[in-house]
Amino acid sequence: MNTVILFFLVGVLLLAGEVFMLGAVLGILGALCMAAGCVISFLQLGSSGGLVATAVALILLGLTLYLELIWLPKTKFGKKLIVQSTIAATSQPPLAAKDNVIGKMAEAVTPLVPSGYVLVEGHRYEAFSPAGHVDKGQLLRVSGLDNFRLIVTKP
DSSP states (O other): OHHHHHHHHHHHHHHHHGGGSSSSHHHHHHHHHHHHHHHHHHHHHHHHHHHHHHHHHHHHHHHHHHIIIIIGGGSHHHHHHSOOOOOOOOSSOOOOOHHHHTTOEEEESSOBSSEEEEEETTEEEEEEOTTOOBOTTOEEEEEEEOSSSEEEEOO
16 A cells, blocks of 8 residues: 555656656656556555545546646746747748839849849848849849749849
């Protein structure tokens, strides 16, 4: 009986320690300890004792998961464990509006081989030249829009 209780206590402690460790190692070890406690209880106490131990293990597991996932994030300590900050920046420049750029003149600010960057009315956009290589500083005309870039041609 002491072995069963010991396995359950170690299992619950390992499951609770899962909050502080990356990965699922402690959770898996805790579940294995609780399963071992159930198996030992079936062997030592028979089927009725094993069923009671399994029910206790499931209740302990449910209680531990409730405390970790529901109660802990609401506490002052739990809020310190969760990243709350956000980043409002974007990794891509804003997409061009079709009506604002098609037919306008663009200047290549990088070489287009065949992709690069152009300036259209002071705004920098990614561009593609179907004609191939375009030198930096060359004037181009915006002829269309692809998914995320302008299509430019020589005027």
